[in-house]
Amino acid sequence: xxxxxxxxxxxxxxxxxxxxxxxxxxxxxxxxxxxxxxxxxxxxxxxxxxxxxxxxxxxxxxxxxxxxxxxxxxxxxxxxxxxxxxxxxxxxxxxxxxxxxxxxxxxxxxxxxxxxxxxxxxxxx
Numbered sequence: 001x002x003x004x005x006x007x008x009x010x011x012x013x014x015x016x017x018x019x020x021x022x023x024x025x026x027x028x029x030x031x032x033x034x035x036x037x038x039x040x041x042x043x044x045x046x047x048x049x050x051x052x053x054x055x056x057x058x059x060x061x062x063x064x065x066x067x068x069x070x071x072x073x074x075x076x077x078x079x080x081x082x083x084x085x086x087x088x089x090x091x092x093x094x095x096x097x098x099x100x101x102x103x104x105x106x107x108x109x110x111x112x113x114x115x116x117x118x119x120x121x122x123x124x125x
Contacts, residue, residue, distance in 0.1 A: 001025050001114050003094045008119030011084055015123075019079040021094030021116055026075060032097040033070060033077045036109055038118075039090035047092065048079060049106045057106055061087065086125040091118040 002024040011017055019035065027033075034049035037059075046059040048068035058066060067080045077094060095112035105111050 001096070003096060003114055003116035005092060005094050005116045005119035008092060008121045010122045010124060013084060013086055013123055013125050015084050016080070016082045017084065017121060019081070019092055019094075019119060019121075021077040021079075023075045023077075023096070026072070027070065027077070027096070028072045030096045030098050031100045032106060032112070033068070034095045034106070034109075034112060035068060035077075035079045036093045036095060037088070037090040037121075038093065039087075042090075044093070044109050046107045046109070050077075051100070051106065055103055055106075057103070059107075081121075084121075084123045086123050089121060089123045091120050093118045 007019040031052045035047040036044045038044040047062045048058045050056040065083045070077045094116040096114040097112045
């Protein structure tokens with residue numbers, strides 16, 4: 001399975017971006033998708049994660065400003081980000097997992113089996 005992110009770029013603070021993650025196969029069998037961000041010199045952190053028929057979780061910095069969604073017909077997972085801040089700058093990675101996990105595990109990057117190459121988001125202040 002390959003995941004390919006798109007939609008990154010340069011945006012001014014306060015602006016919006018919509019990131020997309022296109023899977024090479026049907027995503028209907030995947031239970032969990034997530035978006036992680038890695039800023040220069042920092043660890044990868046959760047932006048948002050969702051489970052099929054289950055909860056959606058957001059990282060503290062993304063709450064209220066981001067929305068994760070999936071479209072099984074298009075094999076796509078999206079991340080809508082609004083009111084972007086300079087601190088949102090980083091490489092955004094899409095991740096996926098087929099096997100179901102519990103809520104407390106969904107924030108952990110290590111539980112995801114498939115990863116994209118990332119798309120760079122740069123927010124200018």
